Amino acid sequence: MISLIVQTAVADGAAQSIYDKEWQAVYELEQKGKPRSAIDIVNKIYERAKADKNEAQMIKALEYNIRLSSRFEENHFEKGIAYIQQELPAFSQPSSQVLHSLLADLYLGYYNSQRYLILQRTNVVDYELNDMATWDQKLFAEKIFGELNKSLENKTLLQNTLASVYEDILTKEDSLNIFRPSLFDILAHQALDFYKNDEFMSSRPAIRFELDDPQMLDIADAFVRLELEEKEDFSMKFHALKLYQDLLAFHLGDKDPAALIDVDLSRLNFNYDHAIFEEKDKLLLHTLEQMESKYIDHEGVAEIYYEIALQYDRSGNKYAPIISDEHKRDKAVAVQYCENAIKEFPESYGAAQCKILLKQIREKSLDCLLDYASLPGKHILSSLEFRNVSQLFLRVVPLDPAEDRKQRQNWNNDGKLKEYRQLRPVKQWSVELAVDADHNTHRTELAIPPLTEGYYGLMISDNPAFEESKGVISINNFWVSNISYISKEQDNGDLMFYVLDRAKGQSMPDVKVQVYEEHYDNNKREYLLEKTGTYTSDQQGAFIIQATSGNSNRLVLDFMTDVDRFTSPNFFYISKPWHQPEKAVRNTHFFTDRAIYRPGQIVYFKGIVIERLGEEHKIVKNEKISVGFYDVNNQLISEIELQTNEYGSFSASFTTPVGTLTGRMRIQNEYGRHYISVEEYKRPKFEVVFDPVKGSYKLDSKVTLSGKAMAYAGNAIDHASVKYRVVRNVYYPYRYFRWGFYPQTSETEIAFGETQTADDGSFSVAFTAIPDRSQPALYSPVFNYTLMVDVTDISGEVHSAQKSVSVGEKSLLIKLDLAEMVNRDAVEQIAITTTNLNGEKE
Structure with a gap:
């Protein structure tokens, strides 16, 4: 068969120049935006290829016809599918398999273009439907799956057919790709792309x-x-x-x-x-290391190096210095593998991937946290977070608050940095960071030398020129000032401020305060500050800004003394509170005899109308009201006129509609509404109840949870199918959250299966409480195992239930019954409660 295909390709070589000329004309028309004219030539190519029995050219013409039609055809997916199905009988194997793969691609293309509508459809029952506009997701998946299966029929033939035979329909990269040498490789990987699509694994x-x-x-x-x-x-x-x-x-x-x-x-x-x-991480790494040894002399080992490096990089993200040094060196190991790939096989695909990963691992970062204001004459503490930086250069430059605000408002970082570099620093120094090259993020604290009162910028960089193109830069603006304040909003909307000494907390009288209001200038397209008032703090350090209108104004405060100054870090909003005149509000509280009804059943309802004015409530007597009954489409089914009695209540009934869409319906009047469900339902015959969890369990031990399926009539539901699954989640005690550390966790399924209820309706599920060994034992993780069951009786009725059990290294929880703040002299005794991990008292 191979020889026949190869001979066909050679025989057609003499006519290949004719195809090339015609395809060139197609490409030119396509570039000019003339798809209809291009299709005319494509159709001629198809007929010529059909006469020449050149199936590669026929496939290319078919595919190009569909592609060009998509430029102007409204239903091009449907028409393309019909076109291929019509021409499919004219093709022999393995060309027909290629067309089946193309059909799968068209079905998937249609699905992707209509995904939003398809996902809203309920499951289709009639699987003989020919109209894709009615298919649900499952039917699309099955159709695509069927076409892909057909594309892989006669596997031996596909494996013996070189991909280069179909180079007319492959990109140059695909046809020469050493990773896809056969037609089977190409079609199989096409199918794999669909099988691995998580959307169809839902x-x-x-x-x-x-x-x-x-x-x-x-x-x-x-x-x-x-x-x-x-x-x-x-x-x-x-x-x-x-x-x-x-x-x-x-x-x-x-x-x-x-x-x-x-x-x-x-x-x-x-x-x-x-x-x-x-432990899938360890297993994967072990297999990759075995592959590394086996293919150590082949260029493909560079890809293996990359995958190993990727594993070490991922595990390096788990490094938590507050817990231990585990995973500390993982990113450095990843770097070594990448360097080996680049050194040994510099032109390989694996080396190219490693270069990208290396750039990510070696990327520098620098971030500084600094208080907005600090005391003059004192060292200033800052927190620094950095990665891949060994030396820091620091400058403190004096700033003009008004100019700096303008730069920050314009988001002009380049201009801001350029201006800062030109300023003469009041302090500058360098710091050597004592860290090893592990490529992790580290944190340290730096002391800024004492400064006099003023507004400053702290510049930190890994290069002395402070050029962003040569490294990383962090800039923080801060005040050095003795002035601080506290504020409080009054009931009438006024703002009261107290100016305080930042170090001693004492009141600061005679501090001048200039108040600015921010507004947007449409002509200048920027926010401007307009001075609206000047205040002076009294002997208690207090002053009040009065609210003058109902509009909310954004205010900035500038505090000044003869030797000191400080600007508020945030805006203040001030406005007169708006009091809406109280009006009487009426509410109708509806009550129905049930929550769910069948079509045609009578809904008995009652209502009470209550009027509220402020804190006063009263019933509404002897008043006419209209009550309506609405279906799921918000259409009025029925309406009746009623009158409240001397107790403010009324009652009546409606009949649920028959032969219409079931679902959520409502009863309502002018003052309230109430929802009910109308469904074609059967009364549940039984329920599933779990037995209480008694005692404690140990990790890696057998856990057995039991329950019963009992009919509401009192009899047991015996020999019912019980399908179950057990999933594990991890949580940590609350006390560890305060450190800002929360280990990575994810839900994991650890068991699933099927059993049956016994003669007395009982069932039990046993599983091993396998812990997640990647979680740090130092912080006492608690593993929560949730058993979910679906019980189906002989009539097909299904009920679900779930039960959880928690297991950890420590089996007791101790709780103190104590308020957050107490008077120590008034505490006589403290209540202590101990429970197991499942909340039962011990």
């Missing part, structure tokens, strides 16, 4: 296919021998793994392992992302 049946076997991350030879069992009807993950097995088995014997390395790394990444077993 279905969550109780029993489903999961990547729960550590062999999923084993070396390729072991993985291809792994027996996979499809536990659900339509598992995208299962089919992705099966296809990975086919690809790996196909390439295991290759002389050049380039394609094998590429697909194996893709498989490992996919399996890692979806694995639910423990």
Whole structure:
């Protein structure tokens, strides 16, 4: 078969120049924006290729026809699909497989263009529908899946067909790609792109296919021998793994392992992302290190270096210096692997990836935290957070508050930095940072030398020229001042201020305060400050700014003495409070005999009308009201006129509609509304109840949770199906939050399965309380295991329930019954309560 295809390609070589000329004309018309004229030539190419039996050119013409039609055809996806289906019988294998792959791509394109509408549709029952406008997500997935399956039929033929045979329809990069040497590689990877799409993995049946076997991350030879069992009807993950097995088995014997390395790394990444077993990070790293040893002399090892480096970089993000030095050196290890890849195989794809990762790991960062105001003549403490910086250069420059505000308002960072560099510093020095090259973010504290009163800018950089192009720069503006203040809003909207000595807290009299109001100048397109008043603090350091209107004004305060000055860091808003005249407000409180009804049932309701004026409430007697009944589409079904009695109440009834859309309906009048549900429902016959969790459990021990399915009539629901799953979450005691550290956690499924209820309706589920060993034991993590069950009786009625149990290294919680603030002389005794992790008293 290969020889026939190759001979066809050679035989057609003499006519290839004709195709080239015609395609060049198509490209030129496309560039000129004339798709209809281009299609005319494409159709001629198709007919010529059909006569020449040049199926590669036929496929290219089909694909180009559809692409050009999309420029002006409204329903181009539907028409393109119909066009390919019409021409498909004219193609032989393996060309027909290529068309099936193209059909899958068109169905997916239609789905993506209509995703918003499709996701709102309920499941389609009639699977013989031909109108895509009525399909739901599941039907699209099945249709695409079916076309992709057809594209991979006759696997042997596809594997023996070189990709270069179809170079007319492949990009130059694809046709020469050593990672996709055969047509099977190209079509299989097309299918994998769909199988790995998380959007089509959204279905969550109780029993489903999961990547729960550590062999999923084993070396390729072991993985291809792994027996996979499809536990659900339509598992995208299962089919992705099966296809990975086919690809790996196909390439295991290759002389050049380039394609094998590429697909194996893709498989490992996919399996890692979806694995639910423990210590998957260690397993992945172990397998990558085995691959490194096996392919140490092949260029493909550079990609393996990159994947190992990526793993170390990710684990380096877990470094928490407040806990331990674990993962401290991981990013440095990642750098070493990247450097090896670039050094050994500088032109490889892996080296290119490593260069990007290296740039990210080595990226510098610098951030300084500084109080807005500090005392004169005292050292000023600042907190510095930095990464990949070993030396700092610091300058303190004097600033004019008005000019600096203008620069910051214009967001002109370049102009601001240039201006700061030109200022003569009042202090400048350098600091050597005693840190190793671990590429982690570190934190330290720096002392700024004492300064006199004034407004300053602190410039910090890793280069003495303070040029942003050569490194990183941090700028903080701050005041050095003895002046501080506190403020309080009065009931009438006035603002009262107390000016205080920043060091002693004593009142500061005779401080001059200039008040500025901010407003936007439309002509200048900037915010301006307009002086609106001057105040002087009294002997108690107080002054009051009166609210003069109902409009909210943004104020800035400038405090001054003969030797000191300070500007408020934030705006103050001042306005006269607006008091709306109180009006009587009426409310109707509705009551119905039930919350849910069937179509055609009578809804008995009652209402009470109450009028409120301020704090006074009274019933509304003998007043006529109109009550309406509305369906789910907000259409009035029925309306009745009623009158409240001497107790302010009324009552009546409505009949729920039959033959209309069911759902949420409402009863309402002018003063209130009440919602009810109208559904074609069956009364529940049984319930699922869990037994209380007694005692405590240990990590890595067996945990058994039990429950019962009991009918409301009192009898047991025996031999009912119980589908279950157990998920684990992690939480930490509250006290650790104050340090600003919260370890990374995620929900993990640790067990799932199916059992049955016994004769007495009871059931039990046992699982092992496996901890997340990546969580730091120092902070006493508590692992919460939630069992979720779906119980289905013989008639098909389903009820769900869930029960949680918490397990940790420490089994007791101690709680002090004590207020946040107490008078120590009044405390005679303190109540202490001890409970286990499940809240039961011990």
